[in-house]
Structures are given as structure tokens and as C-alpha cells.
Amino acid sequence: MPNWKLNLSVLWLGQFLVMSGMTMVVPFLSLYLQELGMNPETDNITFWAGIIFAGNFVTSFLFQPIWGSLADRHGRKIMLLRSGFGMAIIVLLMGFAQEAWHLLVLRILNGVVSGFVPASVSLMSTIAPRDKMGFALGTLQSGGVAGTILGPLFGGLLAESFGYRPIFYLTGGLLFIASTLAWVVVTEKFDKEKAMSKPKVSVWSGFRQVMSIPAMPALLTATFLIQFAMLSTMPILPLFVQMLHGKAEHLAFLAGFVGSIAGFSNMIASPLLGRLGDRIGSNRVLGFALAGAALASIPQAFVTEIWQLVLCRFALGMFMGGLIPSVNTLVRRFTPDGLEGRAYSFNTSALALGNMLGPTIGGSLAGWIGIRGVFVMGGVMLAANSAWVWRQLVWKRPSAAKGEG
Incomplete structure (x- = not known):
């Protein structure tokens, strides 16, 4: 198997595990807040669920350009591993939350370190042959979509069987497995000396x-x-x-x-x-x-x-x-x-x-x-x-x- 196809297979599995793990929490986020002590009649659970869900996207929007700039200087694989292992730890900690604001802070931090999917895409785009790039990135997308579809289903079934907190432990484990596979198997040709020799530019200048x-x-x-x-x-x-x-x-x-x-x-x-x-x-x-x-x-x-x-x-x-x-x-x-x-x-x-x-x-x-x-x-x-x-x-x-x- 050509090296780019092996990398594609591993990154596909990584995207599947990451997206399925991250979407497992969707079906029961409001219910988990009730387990943390919020009363649906007196507390505004829908408001908290909304800001907790959105917190991840807000910080992701702000921090992605910073990680992208670092990827161009230090390599895409290291950014992928930074994101994968970072999210694994943060999601694991969500299972130990005791208050709604604990969950909000962790979701915000998760958005700060997130970036496994764009790092995968960027890495694959530098590996795949030019005439196969559409197929490679389309296949990679299908892994993330498959995880997005099956994640809520798995999350709902597991929550019914084992409760809410174990889902965060499982999700953290899936993220750790995906990151470890990428660490061991995925290869990247990156000339760090050449990249570091280029002038360092700010995020705004990069934009x-x-x-x-x-x-x-x-x-x-x-x-x-x-x-x-x-x-x-x-x-x-x-x-x-x-x-x-x-x-x-x-x-x-x-x-x-x-x-x-x-x-x-x-x-x-x-x-x-x-x-x-x-x-x-x-x-x-x-x-x-x-x-x-x-x-x-x-x-x-x-x-x-x-x-x-x-x-x-x-x-x-x-x-x-x-x-x-x-x-x-x-x-x-x-x-x-x-x-x-x-x-x-x-x-x-x-x-x-x-x-x-x-x-x-x-x-x-x-x-x-x-x-x-x-x-x-x-x-x-x-x-x-x-x-x-x-x-x-x-x-x-x-x-x-x-x-x-």
C-alpha cells in the first residue's frame, strides 16, 4: 500500500473515533446537567446547555488560526497530536465535573486545544498525490461524517446502560487511541529548518x-x-x-x-x-x-x-x-x-x-x-x-x- 494510503486509513479511523467520541455527549447533555444538581423547573437548563455546547465553537473559532500558524512552522503531525491528546484529557475530566460551570470551563478549554480534524486535513493534503487529492480528502471526510452519525446513537445507548459519566471516560479513551495510532503510524515529510527560517508573522499578518x-x-x-x-x-x-x-x-x-x-x-x-x-x-x-x-x-x-x-x-x-x-x-x-x-x-x-x-x-x-x-x-x-x-x-x-x- 502506498504510504499516503496507509496514512489515509489511519487518519480516517482517527477522524471516525474523534467525531464519534465528541458527539456521544449530544443526546444527554441536558440530562447530565440535571445529574449535576440543576432543577429543570427552577434552573435555566436549556440556557446552560446552549452556552456549554457553543463554548467549544467560540474558542475553536478564535484559536484555530494560532494553531495553523504553528503548524506551518513546526509541522502538522505535532499539531494533530497536541489536539488529540489534549482533548482526551479534557473530555476525561468532564466525567468528574460537579457543577455546570465546571463543564462550561472544560468545553471552552476543549475548543482552545481542538483541531484534530483540520490538522488531519492539512496533513493529508500535503501527503496525497495531486491527482488523488479530491478522493483522499473526500474519503477522509466520510470518516468524520460516519463518526458524527453513529456517535449520538452510541452515546444514547451507552448512557441508558451505564449512566452519563462513563461516556466521558470512554470518549477520552477513544481520543487517546486515535492520537496514539496517528503518533505511531502516520508519517510526515516536513522540513522544519526551512520552515523556521521563514520570517515569523502575526495571526493578523497571516490572515x-x-x-x-x-x-x-x-x-x-x-x-x-x-x-x-x-x-x-x-x-x-x-x-x-x-x-x-x-x-x-x-x-x-x-x-x-x-x-x-x-x-x-x-x-x-x-x-x-x-x-x-x-x-x-x-x-x-x-x-x-x-x-x-x-x-x-x-x-x-x-x-x-x-x-x-x-x-x-x-x-x-x-x-x-x-x-x-x-x-x-x-x-x-x-x-x-x-x-x-x-x-x-x-x-x-x-x-x-x-x-x-x-x-x-x-x-x-x-x-x-x-x-x-x-x-x-x-x-x-x-x-x-x-x-x-x-x-x-x-x-x-x-x-x-x-x-x-
């Missing part, structure tokens, strides 16, 4: 340097709008399922199934669309996938049956498989050597910003424009994003630092 790359503003904008549009509907999806299905049996199961079906199709499509990007260009795949995602999003506003919503969500997931992997491929192709870590870190910050603002604004707008209106809004944003990508990345065709795709 201006990255944004001076002609394609980068369009790519970071695409990343933010993709996450914003996709996640704007997540808080209202269970309510929409209830609206369609009524207060009948198996409502929780149906809500979970509808929420995860897009992830399954995304996992299937990511490697396939990545391979297609290697053949026809990741910029074209990104433009087509955004248009397709818009066409799959808007009909969700007009469905009247659960099965119709499931079909729309499945189609949406297929097109989603061509979004973030294509952006990641294009980031590498347009970024000069030595700036990959910074470029991916700013792209991750754009993603984290979309993760923060999408659910918040989408949930707020639902009371104003209605649940169905939020689906229309997301589709319109994706369509506008598609037009922007076609204009900036296909028709203008900015020159790439290392070939074009």
Missing part, C-alpha cells in the same frame, strides 16, 4: 497573507455559508417532524432518523464526488453540488409527509458530500507551500463561525418566517453561494499555486 491568495476569499465565504445554511435548520428539524407526524408513537426515533439520513448519504457520496473532482475539477464539483443542495433544500419547505422529507434529506446529503471536501481540495491547490496550516486554520474558523451562527439565527428566524421559511432561506443561500463559486472559481479560474483542478 492578510492568506486572503491575498485570489481564490481564498471565495473559498472561506463558501465554507461559512455552507455551514450556516446547513445548520440553520437543525434546531427546528425535530419540531418540523412533529408538525408532519403529529404526537404519535416513535416521534423521537423519526426525528433522529430524519436528522441522520443526510449524514448517511453524505458518507457515501464524499469519496465518489472527491474522485469526480480529481477528473473534472473540484471547483466545478463544488459549484454543481451547491446548486444541487439548494434544489434539495427548498422542496423541504413544501413536503406534507415524512417520507417526502426523508427523500429530500437523502438527496441533500448526496450533494453535501461534494461541498467541504471540494473546498478543502481547492484550499490546498491554491495555497503556496508553507502556508497550508494557516489556510486550513482560517477555513476551520469560517466553518466554526457558521456552526455558531447557523443554528442560533435559524432558530430565532423560525418564529418570524416560520419553520418552512427557514428551509427556503437555507436553499436561497446555497443557490447564491453556488452563483458566487461559479463566478469566482470557475469562470474567472484564478491560477493555482500547485496546478489547477
Whole structure:
């Protein structure tokens, strides 16, 4: 097996373990707060659950550029190990929390040290052959998506059987295993002396340097709008399922199934669309996938049956498989050597910003424009994003630092 494929296999497993471990806590976060002594009738548990969940994204948004700059000077593998082992310790400590604010502080710290996924992407982008990069990054994406899908399911089942605290211990163990595998198996060719000889620049100077790359503003904008549009509907999806299905049996199961079906199709499509990007260009795949995602999003506003919503969500997931992997491929192709870590870190910050603002604004707008209106809004944003990508990345065709795709 070529070395890049061995690295891809290990990093795929690492992303799966990290994302499944990190999402295991999602189904029972509010319930864990009750175990910590909060009263659902007198304490604002939903508020605490919200800020505890968001705390991770806030600090991740702020600190990713710092870690990206260090990755360009010291290597991507060391940043991956820093993040993996750091998160393993912090998540383990969450199982010992005694107060809600303990959990909040640990989630904030987790965001500070996070970065396993972007470090994996950055590392893989420097290892994979140029003509296989779309396939490699698409396959890597499927590992994270698989973990995101199965994590909440495993977490809910384990919480039922063993309680809440052991899940944090297990999650910390999974993160430790993923990091150890990467430490032992993954190899990186990195000339540290050459990297250290380059002038040291501040985060702001690095941002201006990255944004001076002609394609980068369009790519970071695409990343933010993709996450914003996709996640704007997540808080209202269970309510929409209830609206369609009524207060009948198996409502929780149906809500979970509808929420995860897009992830399954995304996992299937990511490697396939990545391979297609290697053949026809990741910029074209990104433009087509955004248009397709818009066409799959808007009909969700007009469905009247659960099965119709499931079909729309499945189609949406297929097109989603061509979004973030294509952006990641294009980031590498347009970024000069030595700036990959910074470029991916700013792209991750754009993603984290979309993760923060999408659910918040989408949930707020639902009371104003209605649940169905939020689906229309997301589709319109994706369509506008598609037009922007076609204009900036296909028709203008900015020159790439290392070939074009």
C-alpha cells in the first residue's frame, strides 16, 4: 500500500473515533446537567446547555488560526497530536465535573486545544498525490461524517446502560487511541529548518497573507455559508417532524432518523464526488453540488409527509458530500507551500463561525418566517453561494499555486 494510503486509513479511523467520541455527549447533555444538581423547573437548563455546547465553537473559532500558524512552522503531525491528546484529557475530566460551570470551563478549554480534524486535513493534503487529492480528502471526510452519525446513537445507548459519566471516560479513551495510532503510524515529510527560517508573522499578518491568495476569499465565504445554511435548520428539524407526524408513537426515533439520513448519504457520496473532482475539477464539483443542495433544500419547505422529507434529506446529503471536501481540495491547490496550516486554520474558523451562527439565527428566524421559511432561506443561500463559486472559481479560474483542478 502506498504510504499516503496507509496514512489515509489511519487518519480516517482517527477522524471516525474523534467525531464519534465528541458527539456521544449530544443526546444527554441536558440530562447530565440535571445529574449535576440543576432543577429543570427552577434552573435555566436549556440556557446552560446552549452556552456549554457553543463554548467549544467560540474558542475553536478564535484559536484555530494560532494553531495553523504553528503548524506551518513546526509541522502538522505535532499539531494533530497536541489536539488529540489534549482533548482526551479534557473530555476525561468532564466525567468528574460537579457543577455546570465546571463543564462550561472544560468545553471552552476543549475548543482552545481542538483541531484534530483540520490538522488531519492539512496533513493529508500535503501527503496525497495531486491527482488523488479530491478522493483522499473526500474519503477522509466520510470518516468524520460516519463518526458524527453513529456517535449520538452510541452515546444514547451507552448512557441508558451505564449512566452519563462513563461516556466521558470512554470518549477520552477513544481520543487517546486515535492520537496514539496517528503518533505511531502516520508519517510526515516536513522540513522544519526551512520552515523556521521563514520570517515569523502575526495571526493578523497571516490572515492578510492568506486572503491575498485570489481564490481564498471565495473559498472561506463558501465554507461559512455552507455551514450556516446547513445548520440553520437543525434546531427546528425535530419540531418540523412533529408538525408532519403529529404526537404519535416513535416521534423521537423519526426525528433522529430524519436528522441522520443526510449524514448517511453524505458518507457515501464524499469519496465518489472527491474522485469526480480529481477528473473534472473540484471547483466545478463544488459549484454543481451547491446548486444541487439548494434544489434539495427548498422542496423541504413544501413536503406534507415524512417520507417526502426523508427523500429530500437523502438527496441533500448526496450533494453535501461534494461541498467541504471540494473546498478543502481547492484550499490546498491554491495555497503556496508553507502556508497550508494557516489556510486550513482560517477555513476551520469560517466553518466554526457558521456552526455558531447557523443554528442560533435559524432558530430565532423560525418564529418570524416560520419553520418552512427557514428551509427556503437555507436553499436561497446555497443557490447564491453556488452563483458566487461559479463566478469566482470557475469562470474567472484564478491560477493555482500547485496546478489547477
